[in-house]
Amino acid sequence: MTTTPEETLIIIPTYNERETIGTIIPAIRTVLPGAHILVVDDGSPDGTSAIVKEIAAKVDGVFILDRARKEGLGKAYVAGFRWALDRSYRYIFEMDADFSHDPKYLPDILSAMNENDLVVGSRYKSGVNVVNWPMSRLLLSYFANRFARFVTGIPVRDCTSGYKCFRRSVLEALDFDAIASSGYSFQIEVHFFVWKKGFRIAEVPIVFTDRKLGASKMSSRIIREAFLLVIWKLFFASFLKRKR
């Protein structure tokens, strides 16, 4: 690996993750010592932010970005990306707080960055690698991904993955104001724009294990947003580009 950990930032969006945030931070640092961690908290009423502040007071390279209210994953990530671009990080990760994204894959993803601009931790790269999700949730995710790929043409098998690493230049090239969505569709939109701009994208297989602590923030509104708004918006964007 030719990267140094201080060049790497891991952004974790949180909403009510007090049961996991205190253990995921040291787990990340064990695997990637020296990597910086930014938690973007949307005013969690359960005190997630206070736990992060306690850790940050003792450990270098751990930061909290407090936002006033819950505005969805997309807005939290955009705030985190802007924070990262104001500093000198070269590799910027997205990662969940709930251990669904096992920190053990961080070095594999980072190594793959040597030849790529975006590397996605992928549940569907080789078969289906999801543990403990109810069948209904798995089918929804799997077919939503196939549908999104079919409609938009994005060459990523796990379009909704929230475990990934961007090269700084990718985030610099993204027009954050053009990314309207807030839930899983945020991930689809980001993949779409990165692909359309011609960046190199790769997927690294991961096993995704459903959270054992805390609660999912998935909602039917988020699913509706992904299906109706983004996929069709991206379909027409893709179609119009091909026509021109």
Ligand SMILES: Nc1nc2c(ncn2[C@@H]2O[C@H](COP(=O)(O)OP(=O)(O)O)[C@@H](O)[C@H]2O)c(=O)[nH]1
């Ligand atoms: N800041 C912020 N984080 C969020 C929001 N919604 C979800 N998250 C975080 O995004 C990550 C993934 O959410 P999760 O509920 O685990 O989704 P699931 O794994 O698809 O069920 C977790 O770290 C959540 O705490 C939000 O509105 N704001």
Ligand SMILES: [Mg+2]
């Ligand atoms: Mg989760």
